[in-house]
Amino acid sequence: MFFSPLIFVVMLLFLIGLVALFAVVQIGAISYAFGKIGIPPAYMLSLLMLSWFGSWVNIPITRLRSEDDTYDGEIIPFFGQRYVVPRMRQRRETILAINLGGALVPCFLSLYLLTQAQSLVWTLIATAIVAAVLHRLARPVEGLGIAVPLLIPPLCAALTALILTPEQAPLTAYVAGTMGTLIGADLLNLHRLTGLRAPVASIGGAGTFDGIFITGIIAVLLA
Secondary structure (H helix, E strand, O other): OOOOOOOOHHHHHHHHHHHHHHHHHHHHHHHHHHOOOOHHHHHHHHHHHHHHHHOOOEEEEEEEEEEOEEEEEEEEEEOOOOEEEEEEEEEEEEEEEEEHHHHHHHHHHHHHHHOOOOOOHHHHHHHHHHHHHHHOOEEEEEEEEEEEEEEEHHHHHHHHHHHOHHHHHHHHHHHHHHHHHHHHHHHHHHHHOOOOOOOOOOOOOOOOOOHHHHHHHHHHHHH
């Protein structure tokens, strides 16, 4: 079979164009969401870049010691008797960190939005409801950490915001989606991390842009 020598160039240009189109759509959706919660467009790019690069930055907080430490020993035979000489004690620890882009940035943005909320009490109640639901649905995954179903946080936040604060649903949806996920899925489950044998547990995710930050954006768009 014969192929055009330019087929690979055409395919490469097609893929580049597809990625560019996807990026434009994504940025447009995020820009629309930021506009709905009252964030000026001039700050959108800065928040996106800070969240993107910050998602790869984990700030260590403490070390959580696991419950099952192991011992590494050497067996030495001596006149027919076997002796176990302990050489090293291996501690199983989990480094607890907080993610810059997935936790700190959404947290500070949510605190700012709370100052702009028309119904502060209802916004806090919506956050508490989302936190309670996610705490109920969160499941420990050995070697990974605490996981929740992907679409549950934004759906729950959007629905709660539409019911409690229909006049300011996008703002409430973002605060409830970010803070509710952070509190219900992460903070309230810190005591479950010691038995998961995860080397690092990051509050707010680690190395992913579609974490708590995107959860808030999706919640705004749904609302």
